[in-house]
Amino acid sequence: MTADEPTWMTDVADRQEHGIDERRWAVGHALGVYIALCGKLVLPRSLTAPCGRRCPRCAYLAAPPLAPTRVARLLRLMVS
């Protein structure tokens, strides 16, 4: 896990695994509920329960940005 990588937590209601960034983790830890990257309020499921399917919006928001050279390569592939 890197400093920018969120902590993944499964919500008791939708059973999806949501990403929680470090800043929101500290606030949520005091309250027992967490605000996910996607904006959902997450009430954590038991840590002994299996992880849920990863929330696609959190996964998208947590993905590292593409390097400019990779973007250029992808654009070349799309036009060729």
Ligand SMILES: [Zn+2]
């Ligand atoms: Zn989410």
